[in-house]
Amino acid sequence: MSRLAAGVVLVTAREDELGEGGPRAEDVGMTATAFMSVSLDPPLVLVSLREGSRMDDLLAEQPRWGVSVLSESQRHIAGRFAMKGRISDRLLFEDIPYVRGTESDAPLIGGALATLECETQQRVEAGDHTLVVGHVLTATVPSAEGGPLLYFKGRYRQMG
Numbered sequence: 799m800s801r802l803a804a805g806v807v808l809v810t811a812r813e814d815e816l817g818e819g820g821p822r823a824e825d826v827g828m829t830a831t832a833f834m835s836v837s838l839d840p841p842l843v844l845v846s847l848r849e850g851s852r853m854d855d856l857l858a859e860q861p862r863w864g865v866s867v868l869s870e871s872q873r874h875i876a877g878r879f880a881m882k883g884r885i886s887d888r889l890l891f892e893d894i895p896y897v898r899g900t901e902s903d904a905p906l907i908g909g910a911l912a913t914l915e916c917e918t919q920q921r922v923e924a925g926d927h928t929l930v931v932g933h934v935l936t937a938t939v940p941s942a943e944g945g946p947l948l949y950f951k952g953r954y955r956q957m958g
């Protein structure tokens with residue numbers, strides 16, 4: 799599958815926690831290439847999440863999530879949100895421009911080629927991954943310019 803060139807997205811969601819000092823919320827992000835369009839009417843997309851990953855656990859609880867299609871200038875964002883075993887994503891979002899989705903509260907990355915907000919319609923366990931099918935609630939095009947960030951043969955690439 800490393801021979802299948804893929805676009806790179808950042809899946810995001812807001813995690814509401816009950817902390818000691820009252821409710822707290824943290825933004826969570828995960829780099830993904832296993833993302834695809836499923837249906838136009840109704841508009842459905844799908845992301846495949848490794849079972850037991852933080853995003854898989856979070857989306858089992860949080861039905862609304864965001865997707866930002868990363869541009870070639872956002873490679874550092876992809877690298878950052880693919881690190882394993884990180885404790886918190888709070889600092890990772892600090893220097894990244896984003897807006898908060900009106901329907902999901904999820905961070906939608908500024909300068910992304912496109913952003914979506916989704917609501918989970920179906921979860922399918924498939925081997926060691928969960929296929930999460932999302933109904934698209936909103937779609938925006940923050941940056942009309944710029945090429946996509948690609949992943950091919952284990953490396954980030956640009957087009958051309």
Ligand SMILES: Cc1cc2nc3c(=O)[nH]c(=O)nc-3n(C[C@H](O)[C@H](O)[C@H](O)COP(=O)(O)O)c2cc1C
Pocket residue numbers: 806827828829830831832833846847848850851852853879880881882883884949
């Ligand atoms: C280019 C790239 C694509 C990735 N695509 C996926 C994906 O589609 N689904 C997935 O579950 N993990 C994917 N990962 C791995 C996750 O980004 C990574 O395991 C996760 O951020 C680490 O969080 P964890 O500690 O909860 O596992 C990808 C990583 C990279 C570098």
